[in-house]
Each structure stands twice: as C-alpha cells, then as structure tokens.
Amino acid sequence: GENVEQHPSTLSVQEGDSAVIKCTYSDSASNYFPWYKQELGKRPQLIIDIRSNVGEKKDQRIAVTLNKTAKHFSLHITETQPEDSAVYFCAASSTGGYQKVTFGTGTKLQVIP
Amino acid sequence: ETGVTQSPTHLIKTRGQQVTLRCSSQSGHNTVSWYQQALGQGPQFIFQYYREEENGRGNFPPRFSGLQFPNYSSELNVNALELDDSALYLCASSLNRGSGNTIYFGEGSWLTVV
Numbered sequence: 001g002e003n004v005e006q007h008p009s010t011l012s013v014q015e016g017d018s019a020v021i022k023c024t025y026s027d028s029a030s031n032y033f034p035w036y037k038q039e040l041g042k043r044p045q046l047i048i049d050i051r052s053n054v055g056e057k058k059d060q061r062i063a064v065t066l067n068k069t070a071k072h073f074s075l076h077i078t079e080t081q082p083e084d085s086a087v088y089f090c091a092a093s094s095t096g097g098y099q100k101v102t103f104g105t106g107t108k109l110q111v112i113p
Numbered sequence: 114e115t116g117v118t119q120s121p122t123h124l125i126k127t128r129g130q131q132v133t134l135r136c137s138s139q140s141g142h143n144t145v146s147w148y149q150q151a152l153g154q155g156p157q158f159i160f161q162y163y164r165e166e167e168n169g170r171g172n173f174p175p176r177f178s179g180l181q182f183p184n185y186s187s188e189l190n191v192n193a194l195e196l197d198d199s200a201l202y203l204c205a206s207s208l209n210r211g212s213g214n215t216i217y218f219g220e221g222s223w224l225t226v227v
Contacts, residue, residue: 031213032214042220043115043203043220043221044156044203044218046215049215089155089156091155093213098161098169099146099161099214100169100171101148101156101216102158103155103156105154106154106155
C-alpha cells in the first residue's frame with residue numbers, strides 16, 4: 001500500500017520567513033495530494049491540493065509543488081504569520097475504486113512573533 | 114464549516130463496551146469515509162461507504178464496522194473496545210467514491226476508553 005513520509009517533524013521560523021515541508025510517497029499510481037492544517041483540538045482543514053497532472057499550484061501565501069518522477073511533493077508558506085502555527089499533514093490518494101487517503105506523520109510548525 | 118456533522122463530540126467508554134458514532138455528510142455528497150487519529154499521529158483510513166455499501170477498507174479488524182443510510186449519513190460501530198481505540202474519529206464526505214475527490218472532515222468524535 002501507499003506510504004507517505006514527511007519531514008521535518010517540527011519546524012520553527014521567525015514571523016515573515018518562509019516555511020517548507022517535504023513529503024515523499026511510494027505508490028507511483030497516486031494521483032491526488034492534499035495538504036491539511038490541524039490546530040490543536042480541531043479537525044484537519046484542507047488548505048491546498050494538487051493533482052498529478054499539475055506540477056505546481058499557488059494560493060496566496062501557500063504553494064505546493066509535485067515531482068512525479070521523484071515522488072516528492074512540498075508545501076511552501078511564504079511571509080509566515082503567528083496564525084500559521086499548527087500541525088500540517090501531507091497526504092496522497094491512491095487510484096482505484098475508492099478514495100483512500102494516506103497521511104504523513106505531520107509537521108508541527110511554530111511561527112515566532 | 115464543511116457541512117459534515119458528527120456526534121457525539123466527546124465520549125468515555127469502558128474497555129469491552131461497544132460504541133456508535135454518527136456522521137451526516139455534506140449536502141450532495143454520496144460518499145463517506147472514516148478515519149482514526151491517535152494522539153500525535155496522522156489520520157488512518159478505516160473504511161469508505163458508497164451507496165450504502167462498504168467499498169474500501171484499511172487495516173482495521175472486523176470489530177470496526179459501519180453503515181450508510183439512504184440519505185448518505187453514516188455510522189461507525191466499534192465492538193469490544195480496547196484502550197488503544199482511544200482516539201479522534203473523523204468522518205469525511207466527498208462528492209464521489211473515486212480517487213482524486215476532495216474530502217471534507219467533520220469536527221470529529223473524541224473517544225476515550227478507560
């Protein structure tokens with residue numbers, strides 16, 4: 001089955017700096033890669049996603065890149081703000097007749113004011 | 114707000130008991146999946162229901178079972194509760210069953226087994 005690895009597990013940045021979280025996946029047939037932000041005690045919230053026919057996608061301060069050949073994808077947050085502090089999960093969805101999303105282990109991002 | 118509602122939000126059960134968790138999907142979504150999120154970990158796929166049938170399952174034992182109703186709402190049942198079942202249980206709905214559909218999580222049900 002699919003395996004998603006995520007690094008780093010914790011990340012501290014100064015407010016205004018950029019943050020980068022990297023993930024790798026194992027199933028070359030995976031075709032959908034969402035990113036979720038989870039604040040303490042709350043549900044995971046979808047912040048951006050990318051499909052395998054696209055190499056890069058941007059939404060304001062957030063961007064995601066996908067390298068299908070290397071099976072890598074990354075989340076980039078620019079101009080970080082204290083409210084960006086949370087746990088971020090990358091995920092990959094395998095092809096097939098049902099939607100199984102495999103999550104990474106999470107990155108705890110702390111933005112220091 | 115995702116339009117996915119879950120109940121109850123918190124509950125405490127004793128080891129060996131049974132629990133039922135409920136989920137109402139977002140309007141227009143015919144597919145519901147359930148995930149277990151243990152403390153400090155990412156969500157783990159339990160199973161997915163589409164048109165009232167289970168059509169995909171993760172690595173969870175048969176004591177985890179579910180139902181989907183004609184209105185697409187769903188239940189997760191866990192029998193013979195174990196301490197390790199303590200977790201946040203997340204319901205997610207999507208427009209359709211296949212890969213590539215965006216899934217939207219509900220607020221979750223926090224289960225504590227003592």
